Amino acid sequence: MNILDxxxxxxxxxxxxxxxxxxxxxxxxxxxxxxxxxxxxxxxxLLVPIAFGMLLVNMYPDIMQEGGLLHFFYLLDEWSILPSLxxxxxxxxxxxxxxxxNPKSFLLGAAAQFGIYSAYFLAIIMGFNGEAxxxxxxxxxxxxxTSIFLAGKLGQTSLxxxxxxxxxxxxxxxxxxQPPIMKLLTTEKERKIKMEQLRPVSKLEKILFPIIVTIxxxxxxPTTAPLVGMLMLGNLFRExxxxxQLQETASNALMYIVVILLGTSVGxxxxxxxxxxxATIKIVVLGLVAFxxxxxxGVIFGKIMCIATHGKVNPLIGSAGVSxxxxxxxxxxxxxxxxxxxxxxxxxxxxxxxxxxxxxxxAAGTFMAIFGVK
Numbered sequence: 001m002n003i004l005d006x007x008x009x010x011x012x013x014x015x016x017x018x019x020x021x022x023x024x025x026x027x028x029x030x031x032x033x034x035x036x037x038x039x040x041x042x043x044x045x046l047l048v049p050i051a052f053g054m055l056l057v058n059m060y061p062d063i064m065q066e067g068g069l070l071h072f073f074y075l076l077d078e079w080s081i082l083p084s085l086x087x088x089x090x091x092x093x094x095x096x097x098x099x100x101x102n103p104k105s106f107l108l109g110a111a112a113q114f115g116i117y118s119a120y121f122l123a124i125i126m127g128f129n130g131e132a133x134x135x136x137x138x139x140x141x142x143x144x145x146t147s148i149f150l151a152g153k154l155g156q157t158s159l160x161x162x163x164x165x166x167x168x169x170x171x172x173x174x175x176x177x178q179p180p181i182m183k184l185l186t187t188e189k190e191r192k193i194k195m196e197q198l199r200p201v202s203k204l205e206k207i208l209f210p211i212i213v214t215i216x217x218x219x220x221x222p223t224t225a226p227l228v229g230m231l232m233l234g235n236l237f238r239e240x241x242x243x244x245q246l247q248e249t250a251s252n253a254l255m256y257i258v259v260i261l262l263g264t265s266v267g268x269x270x271x272x273x274x275x276x277x278x279a280t281i282k283i284v285v286l287g288l289v290a291f292x293x294x295x296x297x298g299v300i301f302g303k304i305m306c307i308a309t310h311g312k313v314n315p316l317i318g319s320a321g322v323s324x325x326x327x328x329x330x331x332x333x334x335x336x337x338x339x340x341x342x343x344x345x346x347x348x349x350x351x352x353x354x355x356x357x358x359x360x361x362x363a364a365g366t367f368m369a370i371f372g373v374k
Contacts, residue, residue, distance in 0.1 A: 022272025023058040030054040030267070036172065043172035043327070046144070049260055050168055053267025064268045073265035077160070078152050082262040083145035084226045089255030090325060090357065091210070091234025092247050098351040100205050101198040104305065105317075109355025111301035112321025115140035115294025116363050119286050126282055132156050134367035135163055136283050140290025141360030142324040144168040148266070149227060150364040153373050161269025162280040166287040168266065174327045175334070177288075178295050178319050182335050185299045186315050190306060191339035193314040195348045206239040217362060223374060224365030228358065295319045298352065320349040323356035 030051045037047035053070060056063050063070050076082045099105050116137045123133035131154040138147045147167040151160040170177065183191075210232035218225045237247040269275075302318025316336050320328040332349035368374070 019059070020272055022276045026054060026058040026270060026272045026275060030058070033169075042175070043168075045256075045259055046168050046263055047172050049263025050165065050267035053264035054165075054270045055267075056264075057268040057271050061271055064271065070265050070268040073261045074269065076261060077148050077164075077265055078157060080149050080152050080226060082258050082265075083149040084230045085254065085258045086145040086262065087227050087357075087361075088230040088234035088250050089258065091231040091236075092238050092251035093255070094235065094238075094325060094354060094357075095350070096209055096235055096239075096354055097201040097206060098198055098347050099354045100201045100209055102348070102351045104313075105351025106355045106359075107305070108298055108301055108318045108352035109321045109357075109359045111318065112294045112298035112352070112356050113141065113359045113363050114297035115290040115292070115322075116360070118293045119290030120367075122289060123282075123286050126286070128282075131371055132159060134371070135159060136286050137290055138360065138364055138367075139163060139167045139170065139283075139287035140294045140322075141356065141363065142167065142171045142174065142291055142294070142322040142328070143357065143360045144171055144266075145262075146227060146323070146360050146364050148262070150367060153223075153364075153368055154371060158274075159279065159283065161266065161274055162283045163287075164266040165270055165275075166284050168263075170287055170291045171324045171327065174322075174324050175331055177291060178328065178331050179335050181292060181295045182299055182316055182319050182331075185296060186303070188339055190303065190315050191336055192343065193306065193311060194340070194343055195312065195314055195317075195345065198347060203239070203241075207236070210235040210239070213358070217358070217365075221362060221365035221369060223368040224361050227361040227364065231357065231361065291322065294322050298322065298356075314343075314345055314348070317345055317349040317352055320353040321356045321359070323353070323360045325353050325357055326350065328356070329353040 033047050033051035036042045037044040062068050065071060119140045120133050120137035123136050135151040135154050135156040138150050144164060144167040148160060148164050151163050214229055214232045217228050234250050237243050237250055298318035298321035299315050302313060302315030305313040306315050314336060316332045320332045322328050329346055329349035333346040336343045336345040
């Protein structure tokens with residue numbers, strides 16, 4: 001009898017005895033994400049830790065309970081520490097030269113933010129309160145760290161999991177979602193437009209840029225300091241040339257450590273109980289609408305610039321105005337090269353792409369200012 005009791009206790013302790021149908025659904029979703037990350041190589045640095053966190057929490061929910069391993073990782077998300085460090089790493093890895101060489105790129109980056117504001121009003125119509133609508137709408141910028149940052153600042157921790165997963169999923173699916181929209185809104189002739197080579201940017205310009213942007217943006221919107229400040233600090237590490245060790249650490253070791261912590265903790269917020277509900281479906285739909293509208297807005301504004309410059313701007317670079325760096329710029333290059341293999345749009349698209357990162361951070365700061373959050 002003791003042997004039977006022991007075996008019974010062991011069986012009771014297995015996950016099979018406590019899993020719901022929802023847990024099995026989320027485990028299947030996690031496996032699909034892992035397939036996309038490993039087999040299709042869709043942003044594996046993001047999807048692998050997110051999917052594995054999703055897998056763990058749906059088999060062992062206590063891993064996210066207070067005192068659980070991933071709970072401590074999640075606190076760093078909630079306190080906005082990890083998103084800010086991600087921005088520093090992005091700044092340390094990114095060349096802002098194309099944006100400096102072509103300041104008009106700021107307009108394309110700004111145009112792509114229209115998806116954020118359209119999704120905000122749509123979320124209000126769908127029944128979300130102002131703070132929740134703002135947190136959800138940032139998904140349209142295809143910027144996971146900013147989505148997490150704003151959700152935490154606006155007190156929307158209950159929605160943080162679905163928002164973060166939606167944002168990172170759309171970031172990973174940029175090569176699938178954007179091309180059909182880009183091709184629909186442009187002609188083959190427009191896609192074949194070759195742009196003039198960008199002017200050389202001096203070292204002094206590259207050093208002054210992060211300092212000036214920080215002063216201007218943070219003076220106007222102090223709430224953007226954690227994101228814009230860290231982005232520009234990382235870029236100053238890169239361009240100053242005197243702190244090579246800091247630049248290498250921020251863009252490599254520290255960046256990858258933060259991605260592991262952030263990805264697994266975000267994935268672990270997707271327990272079946274928290275994720276499988278009507279609100280999550282609304283968030284996923286709103287995020288897709290916001291991202292699609294942002295892409296379309298950038299391309300449409302690119303067409304306007306094409307007309308205004310008498311055919312000197314390829315509208316495809318407008319789609320890079322969302323802040324998925326550098327994936328969105330690569331998609332602009334890929335679609336342009338499909339129309340004309342000799343066309344090289346990557347560096348031109350990097351301008352709107354970097355502007356989109358700044359624009360999304362400014363949008364988040366604007367929402368924080370509106371709702372009185374510091």
